[in-house]
Amino acid sequence: MRVLLVDDEADLASALAERLDMRGIAAEWVTDGMEALQRAASNDFDVAVLDLKMPRIGGLELKARLQSLHPDMKFIFLTGYGSETDFKEVACHEGEACYLVKPVDIQILIDLIRRVTHSGGEA
Amino acid sequence: MTLPSDPIGLAGLQYFGRTTASVSHELKNALAIIKENAGLLNDYLLLAEKGTTIDPARYKTVAVRIEDQTRRADQLIRNMNRFAHSVDSPVQSVVLDDLVALLAALSLREAAMRQVALTVRPTQSTITVTTAPFALLTLLGNCITFALAATQPGQTITLGIAPEGHDVQILFDSLTGLADMPGEAFPKESDKALLTALNARFKADGPAGRMVITLSGR
Incomplete structure (x- = not known):
């Protein structure tokens, strides 16, 4: 399984990627939506874990653009919003039900990654 | 339910909420x-x-990251605390350099999301004014939001302070897209009310890429 992590906080993305790697999930990380699109253009990823609020391209727009490159790719959003309720509102607005509020629990993230890849749809 | 009809109060609440949300997001x-x-x-x-x-x-790499982020969080909380205390007294003596530095610090995330940098030009000597600090921060915060919209990504906005006789100017420079902004975009009605309350004037010079808030009678 290959995961693409996109978060403008490099120290978060790199640590998460390393921890996923240690648990048998191959993860690559980038800090910018444009970089993510370039990486995805030449690589196949099963799941993209996207920060919702990023400069240039936000998570929701990035999801749409990645999905046009890889229609089968699954998506999980991360957010630093103040509360889970805030994020549900944003995510549900786009028909998403897949989110995690920072700080995330690594095991919950892994469970969610496994769930979206096995369910055949978004979480 | 009665909503605030006072435009200054409402603008202040909106700025307070926006700033608190931004800081809490960064803390997260x-x-x-x-x-x-x-x-x-x-x-x-x-x-x-x-x-x-x-x-x-x-x-070591990981320990340094933790140390850096602890420092970052501490600074965010310090800024938020100073901002919260700006409502302690409606009118007080304020070191304008400190207030503008606080404004820039509180606006960093908003600027980063627009890929614009903010810098504060140091003054030669400290300038103190008697003003309503929270109202002034609200007005300047709205100026920053407009200034960011009037600046292309990748650019740097420079904030400055300059004495002008008995008045003092707060300058927003290098607004590369200011000339293209619609004239009615700023100041809005609530900003005009803040300008009046603060005994201040607003001027925009599109070709020069500069906005100026002048506070009267230091």
């Missing part, structure tokens, strides 16, 4: 980095306990 990010890197340290220790040799440089 700092905490997320601390948590993830603490988890990574724990992972290294578990590997070491099982006999895997871990390069000490990896521990």
Whole structure:
């Protein structure tokens, strides 16, 4: 399984990627939506874990653009919003039900990654 | 339900809410980095306990990240605390350099999301004014929001303070797209009310890429 992590906080993305790697999930990380699109253009990823609020391209727009490159790719959003309720509102607005509020629990993230890849749809 | 009809009060509440949300969002990010890197340290220790040799440089990298983010969070809380105390007294003597530095610090995330940098030009001598600090921060915060919209990504907005006779000017320079902004975009009605309350004037010079707030009678 290959995961693409996109978060403008490099120290978060790199640590998460390393921890996923240690648990048998191959993860690559980038800090910018444009970089993510370039990486995805030449690589196949099963799941993209996207920060919702990023400069240039936000998570929701990035999801749409990645999905046009890889229609089968699954998506999980991360957010630093103040509360889970805030994020549900944003995510549900786009028909998403897949989110995690920072700080995330690594095991919950892994469970969610496994769930979206096995369910055949978004979480 | 009765909503605030006072435009200054409403603008102030909106600015307070916007700023609090922004700071709490940044704090969440700092905490997320601390948590993830603490988890990574724990992972290294578990590997070491099982006999895997871990390069000490990896521990150091992670420890430095945690230290950096703790410092970042501390600074965010300090800024938020100073901002919260701006409502202690409606009118007070304020070191304008400190207030503008606080404004820039509170606006960094908003600027980063627009890929614009903010810098504060140091003054030669400290300028003190008697003003309503929270109302002034609200007005200047709205100026920043407009200035960011009037600046292309990749550029740097410079904030400055300059005495002008008995008045003092707060300058927003290098607004590269100011000439293209619609004239009615700023100041809005609530900003005009703030300008009146603060005995201040607003001027925009599109071709020069400069906006000026002049506070009358220091």
